[in-house]
Amino acid sequence: MAKVKTSFFCQNCGSQYSKWQGQCTSCKEWNTIVEEVIQKEDKTSWKSSSSSIQTVSKSQLISDISSQSEIRINTCNKELNRVLGGGLVPGSITLLGGEPGIGKSTLMLQIVLQIGTTTLYVSGEESAQQIKMRAERIQSDSKSCFILTETKTQNIFKQIEEIQPRIVVIDSIQTLHSDYIDSSPGSISQIRECATELIKFAKETHTPVILIGHITKDGNIAGPKILEHMVDTVLQFEGDRNHVYRILRSQKNRFGSTNEIGIYEMLGKGLKEVANPSEILISKNEEGLSGTAISATIEGMRPLMIEIQALVSTAVYGTPQRSTTGFHVKRLNMLLAVLEKRAGFKLGAKDVFLNVTGGITVDDPAIDLAVVAAVLSSNVDIAIDKSLCFSAEIGLAGEVRPVTRIDQRIKEAEKLGYSSIIISKHCKVSNKDHKIGIIKVTKVHDVVRHLFG
Numbered sequence: 001m002a003k004v005k006t007s008f009f010c011q012n013c014g015s016q017y018s019k020w021q022g023q024c025t026s027c028k029e030w031n032t033i034v035e036e037v038i039q040k041e042d043k044t045s046w047k048s049s050s051s052s053i054q055t056v057s058k059s060q061l062i063s064d065i066s067s068q069s070e071i072r073i074n075t076c077n078k079e080l081n082r083v084l085g086g087g088l089v090p091g092s093i094t095l096l097g098g099e100p101g102i103g104k105s106t107l108m109l110q111i112v113l114q115i116g117t118t119t120l121y122v123s124g125e126e127s128a129q130q131i132k133m134r135a136e137r138i139q140s141d142s143k144s145c146f147i148l149t150e151t152k153t154q155n156i157f158k159q160i161e162e163i164q165p166r167i168v169v170i171d172s173i174q175t176l177h178s179d180y181i182d183s184s185p186g187s188i189s190q191i192r193e194c195a196t197e198l199i200k201f202a203k204e205t206h207t208p209v210i211l212i213g214h215i216t217k218d219g220n221i222a223g224p225k226i227l228e229h230m231v232d233t234v235l236q237f238e239g240d241r242n243h244v245y246r247i248l249r250s251q252k253n254r255f256g257s258t259n260e261i262g263i264y265e266m267l268g269k270g271l272k273e274v275a276n277p278s279e280i281l282i283s284k285n286e287e288g289l290s291g292t293a294i295s296a297t298i299e300g301m302r303p304l305m306i307e308i309q310a311l312v313s314t315a316v317y318g319t320p321q322r323s324t325t326g327f328h329v330k331r332l333n334m335l336l337a338v339l340e341k342r343a344g345f346k347l348g349a350k351d352v353f354l355n356v357t358g359g360i361t362v363d364d365p366a367i368d369l370a371v372v373a374a375v376l377s378s379n380v381d382i383a384i385d386k387s388l389c390f391s392a393e394i395g396l397a398g399e400v401r402p403v404t405r406i407d408q409r410i411k412e413a414e415k416l417g418y419s420s421i422i423i424s425k426h427c428k429v430s431n432k433d434h435k436i437g438i439i440k441v442t443k444v445h446d447v448v449r450h451l452f453g
C-alpha cells in the first residue's frame with residue numbers, strides 16, 4: 001500500500017506547507033494551518049469515468065478560433081441574466097456565495113425549475129423530500145429538472161453521464177468529497193480537488209456549472225481563496241435576513257461587467273425579481289415626517305432612489321450613541337464632525353441613529369448629502385419637502401462635492417416624480433433637457449439655508 005501522504009494547508013488562504021507552523025507566512029493569520037491527508041493521483045474522477053471525452057489540447061491560431069460570445073444560455077431570470085452579463089456562458093463555472101438562510105438554494109432551485117431544459121440540482125445538504133417541499137412552496141414544477149442527493153463527485157459524474165444535463169447546480173461545494181483525497185469534506189484539499197474535477201467537466205463538455213459556496217463570518221467565501229481564482233464568475237447574494245430585499249452582485253466576471261446588480265424580493269413563494277427598485281425603497285408616507293431624506297444613488301450600474309431616516313435626540317447617558325444600519329458608522333461620525341465644525345450644529349451631546357430603509361447597505365458617497373439633511377431635519381424637527389432629493393458627497397471642509405454619472409441620477413429622480421434635486425455646483429450636467437429643478441450648492445451651509453431658511 002502506498003504511504004499516506006500528508007501536507008499542511010492554511011484554512012484561510014489555501015497556502016501549502018511541508019511542516020506545521022503557527023502563522024501562515026502568506027496571509028499572516030495565526031493558527032490556521034492544519035494537516036490534511038492528500039493522496040495525489042494523476043487522474044481525476046471526471047477523466048477516469050468518461051474516457052471517451054479525453055482530449056489532447058493542440059495550439060491554434062487565435063484568428064482561427066471561432067467566437068462563441070453570442071451563445072449564452074438564457075436563465076429565464078432577468079436579474080440573474082443581467083448580473084451574468086446576458087446569460088450563462090457554456091462551459092463556465094459560477095460560484096454563488098452568501099450568508100446562511102439568505103436564499104441561495106431557493107434562487108438556484110427556481111432557476112433550474114424555470115429554465116425548461118434538462119437540469120441537474122445536486123444537493124449535499126437537503127433530502128429530495130425537502131427540495132420537493134421547497135419546489136412546492138415556490139409553486140414551480142418541471143418535467144426536466146433532476147434532483148440528486150449525493151456528495152461523492154465520482155457518483156455525481158456517473159449520474160451526469162446518464163442524464164446529460166445542460167446545467168448543473170451543486171449545493172454546496174463544501175459538502176462534496178472526492179475519493180482521490182482522504183481529507184474530510186469542506187477542507188481545503190477536498191474543495192480544491194472537487195472544484196478541479198467540476199471545472200474539467202465543465203470545460204470539456206461545455207456545460208455550465210453553478211457552485212453554491214458558504215461564507216465565513218467576515219463575509220468571504222469559506223475555504224480557500226483559490227476557489228475564487230479557479231472559477232469564471234463569483235456572485236455574492238446579500239441582504240438583511242430580517243428584510244425582504246436581496247441584492248445579487250458580481251465580484252468577478254470573466255464574461256461581463258462586475259458593475260451590474262440584481263435585486264430580488266423574498267416572498268412567501270420564493271424570490272421575485274424587482275424591476276423598479278426605486279419605487280419600493282421609498283415609504284409612501286403622506287404627511288411629511290422630520291428626519292427623512294431621499295438620496296439618488298447608484299448601485300453598480302443602476303440608479304436607485306433610497307430613503308434615509310435619522311433620529312437625533314438628547315443623550316440620556318454620558319456618552320452619546322451613534323448607531324447605523326446600512327451605512328458606515330465612521331462615515332456618520334465624520335459627517336457629524338463636519339456639521340459641528342463647518343455649520344455650527346452642536347450634535348456632540350446628542351444620540352444619532354441612522355437607518356437606510358429596505359435593509360440595503362450603501363457604499364456610494366453620493367448618499368452623504370441626504371444623510372446630513374436627514375440628521376439636520378430630525379435635529380430641528382422640521383420635515384424636508386417631499387418632492388426634494390439629494391445627490392452629493394460631503395468633504396471635510398464642509399464643501400459639497402460632485403459625484404459620478406449625475407445625469408443618470410437626475411433622470412431617475414425625474415422619473416419618480418421629484419420636482420427638485422440638490423447637487424454640487426461643480427457637477428457637469430451634460431443633458432440640458434431635464435425638467436426637474438436642479439439646485440446647485442457649494443457648501444453645507446447653503447443646504448441648511450435652502451432647507452430651513
Ligand code: TYD
Binds near residue numbers: 099100102104107266
Ligand atoms: P435558503 O434558500 O435555504 O437559504 P440558503 O440556501 O442561502 O441557506 O433560504 C431559506 C430562507 O428563505 C428561509 O429562512 C425561509 C426563506 N424562504 C421564504 O421566505 N420564502 C420561500 O418561498 C422560501 C423557499 C424560503
Ligand code: MG
Binds near residue numbers: 104125
Ligand atoms: Mg442552502
